[in-house]
Amino acid sequence: MKNFRADFPIFSHNQDLVFFDSTATSQKPKMVIDGISNFLSQDYSNIHRGMYDIAQNSEKLYKQSKEITAKVLNANSWKEVIYTFNSTYALNLLAQTLRKNNKLQKGDTVLVSIVEHHANVVPWLILKEEIWIHVEYIDVDENYNLDIKDFEKKYNESVKVISCTHVSNVTGQVFDLTEIGKRKREDTIFVVDASQSVPHMKVDVQEIGCDFLFFTGHKVFANSGIWVLWGREPLLLEMECAFSWGGAISEVCLDGYKSCGLPDKYEPGTPNITGAVSLLKAFEYIESIWGYETIEKVEEELVEYFLEKAKGYPQMKIIGSTEVKNRVSVFGFIIEWYHSHDVAEILAEENIAVRSGKHCAHPLFKTRGFGHSVRASLYIYNTKEEVDKFFEIIGKIK
Ligand SMILES: Cc1ncc(COP(=O)(O)O)c(C=O)c1O
Known part of the structure; x- marks a missing residue:
């Protein structure tokens, strides 16, 4: 390899x-760094309504970026x-748009899982304060896998959004969200936080059966400040965006x-x-x-x-599954x-x-009874020699 x-x-x-x-x-990767540098030195301009060459080039690259993102997610269209x-902006944009279009009203329930990052909890809690929706949590089983029985128990008529x-x-655990996609009713909007899946695995919005999905560029080789919110075209067309100004x-x-x-219409202001462009280059790098x-x-x-090495270090307790399947290379431990x-x-x-602490996942830590954890998260540039070095140090902490 x-x-x-x-x-x-x-x-x-x-x-x-x-x-x-x-x-x-x-x-x-160098390809992304060079891509950004070349864009800024050769083609940079604002997009929309510029008739001159570099504006047209910027527009073309912006659209290419959306086309490759649509291809990566198996979306129906770049639109x-x-x-x-x-994430704050993406999720609040979605939550407030659902509210504006009466897809979420007083008394409705949003179902999230207990392991969610705050990005996928707080925007719903804001709506709880503002319009008295309910926020309920789907539990995980002893392997920290999504508990589908608990989901079925909580998925009542009041649930209008599953996120x-x-x-x-x-924990790095991959949830089989097709199980939710299969069970969801027509009147429920299914939102997926793919921030930790798009960097590691092929994600297919059709296969999952979701209505919205979001992830961030900076965790998948692109620069920071670029978040993707994908939504089904009929839903996006039907709704009015909660925010609006120039460009939209x-x-x-x-x-x-x-x-x-x-x-x-969902991108007010200069994007x-x-x-x-960095996201375009990131996906080109993966290709x-x-x-x-x-x-x-x-x-x-x-x-x-x-995981094999971890067996030799009993002082290290991995949070979640120690099976190779259904996980990515993210290891939470204490x-x-x-x-x-x-x-x-x-x-x-x-x-x-x-990284150490609660990883912006306070509900999980509160309900599982531990205060904090260390997280080692590996990616394509890591090696087995680095894993050896890591365990050499872990071995000294007793
Ligand atoms: C699952 C998940 N969702 C959302 C986010 C928020 O991403 P950002 O820090 O880019 O806003 C993170 C970041 O760690 C995450 O892991």
Whole structure:
């Protein structure tokens, strides 16, 4: 298997760095860095309504970015792809738009899972405060897998939105969301947080059977500040966006306005054009390494190796499943008697980057009775030698 580390310039500047923090953000391949630099030096302009060459080039690249994103997700059209700036903006845009269009009203329920990142909890809790919806949590089983029986129990007539993560950012567990897609009623909107699946695996919106899906570019090799919100065209067309201003509007009168068509009506203001180009280059990079199959294969080997090694370190308790299947290379763990920040600091002294704390998943930590955890998250540029170095240090923490 090719060593992908050489594709990432950060490692030539930080040769000893063991970067096990890709769940927080991924490192950038040269192809993305060069792509951004070339765009800014050769083609940069604002998009929409520019008749000159570089404006046309920027417009073309922006559209190409949406086309490749649509292809990656198996969406029906690039017009279903909306770009926003961050998760707060993306989810609040969706939650407030559902509210504006009466898809969520007083007394309705939003079902989320107990492992959600706050990005997929707080926007619904804001609606709970504002219009008195209910927010209910689907539990996970002893392997931290989605508990479908609990889902069935809680999926009553009041549920109008199911919003669930595809992969947990704490445990790395992959949820089989097709089970929800199969069971959902016509009157329920099914939203997927794919922030931790799109970086690691092929994600197919048709196969899942969802209505909306979102993820962020910076965790999948692109720059920060570019978030993707995909939605089904009929739904997007039917609804009015909760926010609007320049770029999303075709006409403004003294007492009203008319929205543009898709996807512009959901993208008010100047978008993150450079971010969109970086996402185009990120997906081109994945194509250049023979696609998601390669990422999945490299990760499977790393997962197998990591879990096998972990067996020799009983002081390290992995949160969640220790099976190779149905997981990505994200490992949450605790070391008894040690605070997670102390473990992260000991590792950092050896130039091993991990993350510690509650990983913006407070509901999970509150209901499972542990205060915090360390998270080691590996990606395509990591190696078995780095896993060895990691465990060498873990072995010294007793
Ligand atoms: C599952 C999940 N959803 C949402 C987010 C929020 O992403 P961002 O930090 O880019 O806003 C994260 C980030 O860690 C995540 O892991």
